[in-house]
Amino acid sequence: MQEAILKVTNLKKYFKTKKGTVHAVDGVSFSIEKGKTLGIVGESGCGKSTTGRAILRLVEPTDGEVIFEGIDVTKADKKQLSALRRDMQIVFQDPFSSVNPRMTVSQLIAEPLVVNKIYKGRGSKQQIEDRVLELMDTVGLARRLYNSYPHELDGGRRQRIGIARALAMNPKFIVCDEPVSALDVSIQAQILNLMKELQNSLQLTYIFITHNLSVVNHFADEIAVMYLGSLVEKAPVKELFDHPMHPYTQALLSAIPVPEITENEEEILIKGEITSPVNLPEECRFYSRCSYACELCKKGRPELQEVRPGHFVACRRIHDVRMEEKRI
Amino acid sequence: MDRVEKSCKNSAGVRQNRALAVWRQFRRNKGAMIGLIITAALILLAVSADFIWDYETDVIGMNIADRMISPGTKYLFGTDNYGRDMLARVGYGARYSLVIGAVSVLFGLFVGVPIGTSAGYLGGRYDTIIMRMIDAFSIVPSILLTILMVTVLGTSLLNLMIALAISTIPIFARITRASVLTVRYNEYIESAKAIGASDFYIITKYIIPNCFSPILVQATLRMGTNIISAAGLSYIGLGVALPTPEWGALLSASKQFIIQAPYLCFFPGLAIMITVMSINLVGDGLRDALDPKLKR
Amino acid sequence: MFYDGNVSAERKEEKKQSKYAIDVENLRVRYETSSEVVMAVNGIDLQLKRGVTLGIVGETGAGKTTSMLSLMNLIETPPGVVEADHIYVNGTDVQRLSAAELCRIRGNEIAMIFQDPMTSLNPVMKVGEQISESIMLHGRVSKKDAMERAARMLEIVGISPSRASEYPHQFSGGMRQRVGIAIALACKPEILIADEPTTALDVTIQAQVLKLMKQLKTEYGTSMILITHDLGVVARMCDEVAVMYAGRIVEQGTLKQIFNETLHPYTEGLFNSLPNIHNRVASLKPIPGLMPDPANLPQGCAFAKRCPYAAQACYAEQPARKTYEDGHSVWCTAYRDAEFHIKRKG
Numbered sequence: 015m016q017e018a019i020l021k022v023t024n025l026k027k028y029f030k031t032k033k034g035t036v037h038a039v040d041g042v043s044f045s046i047e048k049g050k051t052l053g054i055v056g057e058s059g060c061g062k063s064t065t066g067r068a069i070l071r072l073v074e075p076t077d078g079e080v081i082f083e084g085i086d087v088t089k090a091d092k093k094q095l096s097a098l099r100r101d102m103q104i105v106f107q108d109p110f111s112s113v114n115p116r117m118t119v120s121q122l123i124a125e126p127l128v129v130n131k132i133y134k135g136r137g138s139k140q141q142i143e144d145r146v147l148e149l150m151d152t153v154g155l156a157r158r159l160y161n162s163y164p165h166e167l168d169g170g171r172r173q174r175i176g177i178a179r180a181l182a183m184n185p186k187f188i189v190c191d192e193p194v195s196a197l198d199v200s201i202q203a204q205i206l207n208l209m210k211e212l213q214n215s216l217q218l219t220y221i222f223i224t225h226n227l228s229v230v231n232h233f234a235d236e237i238a239v240m241y242l243g244s245l246v247e248k249a250p251v252k253e254l255f256d257h258p259m260h261p262y263t264q265a266l267l268s269a270i271p272v273p274e275i276t277e278n279e280e281e282i283l284i285k286g287e288i289t290s291p292v293n294l295p296e297e298c299r300f301y302s303r304c305s306y307a308c309e310l311c312k313k314g315r316p317e318l319q320e321v322r323p324g325h326f327v328a329c330r331r332i333h334d335v336r337m338e339e340k341r342i
Numbered sequence: 343m344d345r346v347e348k349s350c351k352n353s354a355g356v357r358q359n360r361a362l363a364v365w366r367q368f369r370r371n372k373g374a375m376i377g378l379i380i381t382a383a384l385i386l387l388a389v390s391a392d393f394i395w396d397y398e399t400d401v402i403g404m405n406i407a408d409r410m411i412s413p414g415t416k417y418l419f420g421t422d423n424y425g426r427d428m429l430a431r432v433g434y435g436a437r438y439s440l441v442i443g444a445v446s447v448l449f450g451l452f453v454g455v456p457i458g459t460s461a462g463y464l465g466g467r468y469d470t471i472i473m474r475m476i477d478a479f480s481i482v483p484s485i486l487l488t489i490l491m492v493t494v495l496g497t498s499l500l501n502l503m504i505a506l507a508i509s510t511i512p513i514f515a516r517i518t519r520a521s522v523l524t525v526r527y528n529e530y531i532e533s534a535k536a537i538g539a540s541d542f543y544i545i546t547k548y549i550i551p552n553c554f555s556p557i558l559v560q561a562t563l564r565m566g567t568n569i570i571s572a573a574g575l576s577y578i579g580l581g582v583a584l585p586t587p588e589w590g591a592l593l594s595a596s597k598q599f600i601i602q603a604p605y606l607c608f609f610p611g612l613a614i615m616i617t618v619m620s621i622n623l624v625g626d627g628l629r630d631a632l633d634p635k636l637k638r
Numbered sequence: 639m640f641y642d643g644n645v646s647a648e649r650k651e652e653k654k655q656s657k658y659a660i661d662v663e664n665l666r667v668r669y670e671t672s673s674e675v676v677m678a679v680n681g682i683d684l685q686l687k688r689g690v691t692l693g694i695v696g697e698t699g700a701g702k703t704t705s706m707l708s709l710m711n712l713i714e715t716p717p718g719v720v721e722a723d724h725i726y727v728n729g730t731d732v733q734r735l736s737a738a739e740l741c742r743i744r745g746n747e748i749a750m751i752f753q754d755p756m757t758s759l760n761p762v763m764k765v766g767e768q769i770s771e772s773i774m775l776h777g778r779v780s781k782k783d784a785m786e787r788a789a790r791m792l793e794i795v796g797i798s799p800s801r802a803s804e805y806p807h808q809f810s811g812g813m814r815q816r817v818g819i820a821i822a823l824a825c826k827p828e829i830l831i832a833d834e835p836t837t838a839l840d841v842t843i844q845a846q847v848l849k850l851m852k853q854l855k856t857e858y859g860t861s862m863i864l865i866t867h868d869l870g871v872v873a874r875m876c877d878e879v880a881v882m883y884a885g886r887i888v889e890q891g892t893l894k895q896i897f898n899e900t901l902h903p904y905t906e907g908l909f910n911s912l913p914n915i916h917n918r919v920a921s922l923k924p925i926p927g928l929m930p931d932p933a934n935l936p937q938g939c940a941f942a943k944r945c946p947y948a949a950q951a952c953y954a955e956q957p958a959r960k961t962y963e964d965g966h967s968v969w970c971t972a973y974r975d976a977e978f979h980i981k982r983k984g
Contacts, residue, residue: 106533
């Protein structure tokens with residue numbers, strides 16, 4: 015077993031608003047081994063994007079530890095942080111809004127090199143140009159697009175720009191925040207394949223944030239399911255899909271529309287919608303929507319417990335849930 | 343690398359295309375084009391005024407023999423009570439109005455844009471304090487504020503410009519802050535942060551260029567307003583003093599002759615109106631041309 | 639046609655005669671701007687049988703939404719130019735209707751649910767009023783009755799009627815989409831067009847909304863067209879499917895025919911690019927390249943450049959429709975060869 019490249023402990027991010035404190039991320043812990051992909055799955059508003067940004071300190075975490083290769087990112091000073099930014103990168107969701115519309119493709123890809131002053135002195139211009147062209151080849155952008163503007167390109171190509179920018183400084187770790195959800199299916203597959211190839215050839219470690227369970231099933235090694243700022247279940251991908259245990263995960267999995275004709279499929283519909291993460295009471299976050307909920311669930315938040323090897327679930331009624339599963 | 347070099351030359355071309363697209367849109371707007379042509383003519387007049395008229399003799403030199411002559415072939419705009427050619431005086435006056443308008447707006451931009459940018463970008467308590475101060479400033483109507491400042495500083499061309507500029511600052515601070523706020527939460531700002539860009543880099547390279555259009559439009563429109571304010575202040579004797587042929591001052595001097603020589607009021611008034619209107623037409627045209635929603 | 643009653647009598651006659659809820663032949667839509675002509679829809683035939691849900695599948699820019707908007711005569715002209723041999727909605731040729739007659743048909747006989755539940759609602763009007771407004775527009779109903787019916791509609795879509803006096807921004811995305819559905823169904827339209835109704839929603843909410851739509855459809859016997867890019871949603875909701883590419887239908891048939899007896903290479907490509915939930919190690923096979931620019935379409939088959947089976951003939955001519963005995967249609971030149979079949983097997 016390899017050592018973890020990233021270890022997140024009790025990460026918290028609260029936002030103060032007029033209505034009260036928003037518990038966007040509320041005590042999330044996990045670790046990732048080098049070269050692996052952790053998928054973070056959840057619906058909008060569950061805090062998955064904030065988690066990704068807090069790890070990179072694009073938002074300042076309220077509390078918790080993020081250890082990347084032995085350095086605590088949350089306590090890093092400006093100089094350390096700038097060094098960390100080279101190793102830890104992010105690919106954004108919306109290829110239409112995540113690139114500056116006033117810069118050309120080459121300027122966008124060169125920007126990380128320029129900002130971090132990777133090449134210095136004479137000939138640096140040539141070096142940057144060579145590196146940009148190399149990156150364009152890597153991500154499959156035709157060289158003739160060197161001086162195009164993003165608005166002239168489709169979503170898939172813009173996302174390739176985003177990936178090239180992230181790769182420019184040879185990072186070890188990339189947070190992928192819904193990188194394909196704004197793209198059409200045929201383009202989505204192109205980008206997913208590209209990211210998989212890059213992972214293999216460059217030994218990248220990914221956090222793959224998404225709401226699309228079938229994508230993450232294909233892409234991740236391990237999956238963490240998030241609900242209202244907390245992890246409710248975490249397991250290797252096959253284990254999670256074969257034996258989902260948390261009532262929320264079960265509902266989520268059954269809600270995926272599968273592109274094939276199935277007779278009489280059973281849907282587990284959960285009632286209501288995700289509650290607002292403002293001033294949450296100390297009870298199970300899923301309490302108000304859960305069909306297994308009982309008085310016990312109101313007494314504090316359940317911790318993640320290992321119920322099978324590598325399979326963690328945060329549910330007090332897990333035994334009843336599993337009993338029911340067996341009966342079916 | 344041949345191909346790259348070739349397309350490198352295109353890069354300038356692409357950027358030109360953007361400006362060109364705005365220009366095409368602008369050109370379609372008839373009113374804006376008329377405004378632009380008149381404004382250009384006025385600027386030309388202001389720049390070349392010294393070559394056309396001699397300030398000492400034509401503009402402020404008295405010629406009692408030719409006093410109060412109605413507009414005709416010899417004096418196109420007539421002469422005033424000291425026998426000075428109104429054409430020369432009104433023509434030379436373009437210089438003052440345009441300079442006052444331009445300088446006060448530029449100064450307002452110079453101070454207001456950084457204030458608005460920092461407030462919008464940094465946010466939080468700093469934003470609150472700055473904007474409350476700006477609010478306090480704006481409670482007083484800008485013309486009253488200007489009058490107050492001119493009274494304190496004393497009347498002179500420079501003080502008039504300073505006063506106008508200061509009353510312009512809140513407007514630019516506000517509009518800049520508002521557009522910074524719309525740009526700031528774009529994902530590409532976060533993307534710049536992620537690659538390690540500093541705040542200064544982000545503000546100068548990302549925020550300001552993307553807020554440029556609304557500020558430019560406001561600056562143009564504001565220039566018209568400031569020209570009117572300057573004329574108004576000169577009219578009530580708080581701006582440029584006679585015999586300097588500032589249009590407001592000309593109006594003020596002519597008002598006593600409004601019955602026997604209405605042309606003395608008519609031409610300076612017309613000049614103010616045409617100038618402000620053409621500048622506003624340009625501003626409106628710019629707004630339409632730069633609005634991405636109206637493109638195509 | 640001297641008085642209103644006569645007209646509606648005639649309308650009823652037309653309706654009875656028409657077998658199809660929607661019958662379109664050779665629909666073409668293009669947008670003309672000063673610099674280019676965008677060929678959005680390039681000749682589609684579409685028949686929607688009564689009580690059936692037809693899924694229209696395709697990627698961004700395939701012309702799905704444009705073709706549906708032209709059914710309701712909602713394309714802005716200019717820049718749009720709509721041409722068709724005929725467009726019958728409920729047996730009426732909508733191209734010949736006056737603006738007033740069109741208004742009566744919209745909402746009453748055909749209604750639409752839009753993709754973005756935020757922008758399709760009026761932000762300064764109470765939700766209950768928005769529903770009752772559409773009821774009052776289409777029938778002589780008193781305000782009180784309309785409000786009562788609006789409250790009942792809210793209840794049907796699973797929102798407490800007490801929230802009728804709230805504004806759209808007080809609702810979440812899923813709730814807003816339910817309000818959109820309530821408005822669309824308020825006048826019990828015979829035909830419902832749903833344009834990506836659940837794309838903006840989370841999966842669990844999507845499941846709720848889809849279930850609701852299915853229930854209401856069975857209850858009211860509505861004929862429905864569902865526009866989507868999500869084949870999973872199609873599998874759950876549709877009886878028949880039409881696959882669109884670059885402004886044309888490339889394959890059409892029953893759900894089973896499209897999913898299990900796929901004929902067109904593009905449909906095959908769509909299925910192959912989806913991650914397979916049962917086989918996570920299977921690699922994705924994306925369709926190479928991009929959809930052609932609708933302002934600059936190739937002469938032959940628009941898919942030829944991305945098609946693994948493309949032959950010389952594909953680049954030269956537009957593929958013709960080939961319909962099999964079971965009603966399954968495909969627009970692909972390769973099927974002239976009786977032996978031809980694609981790799982994917984049901």
